[in-house]
Amino acid sequence: MVKLISVIAVSLCMTISSSALAVDPDLLRKCQLCHGKLLSGKKKNPPIAGMAYDDVLASLTTAIPKKMEKVAGKLTEEQKVDLSKYISGLGGQNDGDR
Numbered sequence: 001m002v003k004l005i006s007v008i009a010v011s012l013c014m015t016i017s018s019s020a021l022a023v024d025p026d027l028l029r030k031c032q033l034c035h036g037k038l039l040s041g042k043k044k045n046p047p048i049a050g051m052a053y054d055d056v057l058a059s060l061t062t063a064i065p066k067k068m069e070k071v072a073g074k075l076t077e078e079q080k081v082d083l084s085k086y087i088s089g090l091g092g093q094n095d096g097d098r
């Protein structure tokens with residue numbers, strides 16, 4: 001019985017993590033505002049799609065650019081992690097199951 005439950009739990013987790021590549025659109029919209037619709041950069045804002053997970057997370061936590069203090073200040077830790085996973089999974093550098 002326990003085994004069955006853990007099988008269900010594991011497959012549930014896998015379902016969630018593969019759909020973790022869908023971040024709340026409202027959340028993403030904030031980033032798109034500056035970084036462009038595809039997060040491929042816009043004017044003075046650098047492209048961020050496909051950046052390494054750690055680098056995206058750092059930009060939202062420990063090394064926040066001045067221009068992003070306002071937006072980063074409004075995010076929860078969980079949202080920062082979700083966004084970093086999503087963004088690092090865009091374009092090329094997708095290392096799958098993070």
Ligand code: HEC
Pocket residue numbers: 027030031032033034035044045046047048051055056057059060065066067068071072083087
């Ligand atoms: C108000 C405009 C603005 C918004 C909103 C914004 N950014 Fe930025 N972001 C910038 C600018 C400008 C830079 C470049 C800062 C610098 O180089 O000093 C930057 C840099 C970054 C970098 C580092 C890029 C690099 O090449 O090192 C990452 C990662 C990043 N932003 C992620 C995000 C994410 C994720 C969001 C959404 C939560 C977001 N940004 C929202 C303006 C913005």
